[in-house]
Amino acid sequence: MQPISAGVVSALVAFTSTFAVVLAGLSAVGADPAQAAGGLMVVTVLMGLGSILLAVWSRQPITIAWSTPGAALLASTGAVEGGWPAAVGAFLVVGLLVVATGLIPALGDLIARIPPAVAQAMLAGVLLQLCLGPIEAAVAQPAGVLPVILVWLVGLRLFPRWAVPSAFAAAAVVVAVHVLRTGQSIDPAGFVPHLHLTAPQLSAPAVLGLAVPLFLVTMASQNVPGAAVMQGLGYRIPWRRSMTVTGLGSLLGATGGAPGVNLAAISAALAAGPEAGEDRSRRWIASVASGCLLVLIGWGAGAFGALVSLAPEGVIPAVAGLALLGTFASSLRAALERTEDLVPAAVTFAVVASGVSVAGMSAAFWALVAGLSVRWVLRWGRTVPTPGSDRAG
Numbered sequence: 001m002q003p004i005s006a007g008v009v010s011a012l013v014a015f016t017s018t019f020a021v022v023l024a025g026l027s028a029v030g031a032d033p034a035q036a037a038g039g040l041m042v043v044t045v046l047m048g049l050g051s052i053l054l055a056v057w058s059r060q061p062i063t064i065a066w067s068t069p070g071a072a073l074l075a076s077t078g079a080v081e082g083g084w085p086a087a088v089g090a091f092l093v094v095g096l097l098v099v100a101t102g103l104i105p106a107l108g109d110l111i112a113r114i115p116p117a118v119a120q121a122m123l124a125g126v127l128l129q130l131c132l133g134p135i136e137a138a139v140a141q142p143a144g145v146l147p148v149i150l151v152w153l154v155g156l157r158l159f160p161r162w163a164v165p166s167a168f169a170a171a172a173v174v175v176a177v178h179v180l181r182t183g184q185s186i187d188p189a190g191f192v193p194h195l196h197l198t199a200p201q202l203s204a205p206a207v208l209g210l211a212v213p214l215f216l217v218t219m220a221s222q223n224v225p226g227a228a229v230m231q232g233l234g235y236r237i238p239w240r241r242s243m244t245v246t247g248l249g250s251l252l253g254a255t256g257g258a259p260g261v262n263l264a265a266i267s268a269a270l271a272a273g274p275e276a277g278e279d280r281s282r283r284w285i286a287s288v289a290s291g292c293l294l295v296l297i298g299w300g301a302g303a304f305g306a307l308v309s310l311a312p313e314g315v316i317p318a319v320a321g322l323a324l325l326g327t328f329a330s331s332l333r334a335a336l337e338r339t340e341d342l343v344p345a346a347v348t349f350a351v352v353a354s355g356v357s358v359a360g361m362s363a364a365f366w367a368l369v370a371g372l373s374v375r376w377v378l379r380w381g382r383t384v385p386t387p388g389s390d391r392a393g
Contacts, residue, residue: 007289025074037305039257048294102243125352133321137314226263
């Protein structure tokens with residue numbers, strides 16, 4: 001039973017910790033509440049099916065997840081030219097790029113050449129605005145938000161893995177009290193999941209301003225770290241197979257509003273680590289168990305969407321911000337690790353945090369352009385010392 005229990009924990013933590021970020025991201029790029037709930041349903045089911053397929057196929061505890069940093073990017077980018085159909089078109093492009101990464105080794109090598117400092121600085125800038133959510137909400141709605149923050153803090157001290165799910169549970173209580181006090185009407189139909197298909201629309205601003213940054217964030221913050229986590233636990237990820245499965249899954253779910261799936265990083269350790277049992281040859285069962293539960297949870301995504309729609313203003317953004325604080329801290333630390341890349345990283349962070357949009361392209365796109373350009377200018381004609389040399393820094 002140990003692999004099964006580990007898989008159940010992995011699925012519950014993966015979903016409850018950041019589903020609010022996914023809903024916020026889908027809503028920001030133009031989805032209405034029903035479309036956002038439908039997208040959450042589709043991406044959750046795809047996570048489950050992908051985990052089951054790759055675990056059974058490879059006999060390894062490979063876990064599939066949505067990209068939390070990618071969802072945060074959607075939330076910070078906002079509506080693109082062409083609205084929700086253009087966002088769906090961007091999801092399709094990301095799926096195609098992931099498949100191409102698996103099939104064309106040169107493309108994977110090109111992604112690997114993006115300086116980690118610039119990639120992580122872009123991610124930190126994307127997360128900044130969302131991580132300010134708990135602070136802004138605590139000022140605007142102290143009675144509803146401060147209890148959520150307190151539960152999160154206690155959880156972080158006593159049971160870190162469950163800190164964010166506990167904060168979500170506290171938020172659910174706040175929502176229930178709010179509904180009872182205000183007498184809000186509840187539509188039972190809103191709790192039933194519905195598939196909402198959208199015809200994709202391709203546009204240059206959506207592809208360059210949303211799809212490209214989303215692909216880079218997904219690769220840099222999910223697929224590459226996910227493979228590294230598994231390698232650290234003694235497993236060799238079948239890269240081409242994994243990219244093909246997640247890319248095709250992303251393509252399949254795009255018209256349903258799913259922002260794409262990828263290798264898990266944090267939850268991967270829950271299913272592939274010692275918690276899944278001493279017998280390493282049976283840990284793949286944990287990923288199967290996780291996948292089965294995620295498929296079931298996906299069919300209940302309508303209830304989570306309805307809960308978010310009933311919440312008082314600021315409560316759900318506060319939960320989302322709390323869920324992203326750890327990722328924000330990690331990405332900021334990684335961005336500032338190499339002293340020779342401090343200025344390019346700072347420029348990248350500043351541009352994306354500014355939220356500027358020029359020629360229809362998002363701040364994330366221009367942040368990459370600015371950071372890489374500054375790095376090229378600073379390194380042009382110079383020999384950059386390797387880390388650890390007496391000239392480094």
